[in-house]
Amino acid sequence: MKILIAGIGGVGGFIGAKLAQYAEQNDGFEIYFLSRGKNLEKILSHGIELIEPAGSILARPSIAADNCSSFPKMDVVVLSCKSYDLENICDNISNSVDAETIVIPLLNGISHSEILRRKFPDSILCSAFIYIVSKLEAPAQILMESKSHSLYFEHISSDSERLIALENLFKAAGIHAFCVDNIEENIWRKFTFISPIATYTSAYNLTKKDIVEHAEHATNLKEMMVEVFALSQSLKIKLPDNILEQHWEQFLKLPDGSSSSMHRDYIFGKPTEIATLSEYVVEQSQTLGLNTPYYNKAIEQIGKSNYN
Numbered sequence: 001m002k003i004l005i006a007g008i009g010g011v012g013g014f015i016g017a018k019l020a021q022y023a024e025q026n027d028g029f030e031i032y033f034l035s036r037g038k039n040l041e042k043i044l045s046h047g048i049e050l051i052e053p054a055g056s057i058l059a060r061p062s063i064a065a066d067n068c069s070s071f072p073k074m075d076v077v078v079l080s081c082k083s084y085d086l087e088n089i090c091d092n093i094s095n096s097v098d099a100e101t102i103v104i105p106l107l108n109g110i111s112h113s114e115i116l117r118r119k120f121p122d123s124i125l126c127s128a129f130i131y132i133v134s135k136l137e138a139p140a141q142i143l144m145e146s147k148s149h150s151l152y153f154e155h156i157s158s159d160s161e162r163l164i165a166l167e168n169l170f171k172a173a174g175i176h177a178f179c180v181d182n183i184e185e186n187i188w189r190k191f192t193f194i195s196p197i198a199t200y201t202s203a204y205n206l207t208k209k210d211i212v213e214h215a216e217h218a219t220n221l222k223e224m225m226v227e228v229f230a231l232s233q234s235l236k237i238k239l240p241d242n243i244l245e246q247h248w249e250q251f252l253k254l255p256d257g258s259s260s261s262m263h264r265d266y267i268f269g270k271p272t273e274i275a276t277l278s279e280y281v282v283e284q285s286q287t288l289g290l291n292t293p294y295y296n297k298a299i300e301q302i303g304k305s306n307y308n
Helices: 010-025 037-046 083-096 112-119 157-172 183-204 208-212 215-234 243-252 261-267 274-287 293-304
Strands: 002-006 030-034 048-052 055-059 063-065 076-079 102-105 128-131 134-138 141-144 150-154 177-180
Touching: 002 010, 002 083, 010 030, 010 048, 010 055, 010 076, 010 134, 010 141, 010 157, 030 083, 037 048, 037 063, 076 083, 083 112, 083 274, 102 112, 102 157, 128 183, 150 157, 150 183, 157 177, 183 215, 183 243, 183 261, 183 274, 183 293, 208 215, 215 243, 215 274, 215 293, 274 293
Parallel strands: 002 030, 002 076, 030 063, 048 141, 076 102, 150 177
Antiparallel strands: 048 055, 128 150, 134 141
């Protein structure tokens, strides 16, 4: 089985390191990395390091490169890039994807599915998402900040055997993966959690601890959760009635210093996912006649922010 991890950041690095370590110890698997810059240089020279609460591992993929032109056809592609890089990544991997390739996108947001259907209309596209708190701490060094994680991808009945085999492979490699039905509801469960947090932490340069300790910030974040939940209801997405309470409890369990990957990108002057995580909510809400004053204010504040 040939598996390509396209994007070696906090998410792709975690999955890639786990799979690469497994492939080193078991025959029949080849793990490919699509990476670039200093990240790629370090992977080629030393491998990829994953630091977890329980310990660290160092693993090497079968092949790592910044271009897939020489890669073979893949059985599975895990897309773990930022949404603003998706078009370019899809073009890069196009020669490695065919009608038999399972494509699993682990991107933040909702709107990327349209791009994937356009780029890979004949492939096996599995909607997916992951709950994890991890980041690229240094080139080829992934820091796992949470003690747990869970990866969910869509069960497609016509390819059930292959997808269940993939689920078993992930689990054997130490990845808590689940092939499930009703994936759209679960994707929206995650989106209604990360969208307001990513937007608010980026707008006001705050960590979880900052928000919890200041009543006004806590109230504003909760109101943003209400706004995105209202959007999900208007779109007929079935979420639990107490989803807002669940989200807040989940937020309180995050490490004090955590914020969001979008916030970190702003801090370091990188491109961000504001279009898919923030502006998408406002645009879709306006189409449905919903008001989003808290999102509007946060997005306006992001435009004024200068962390550098």
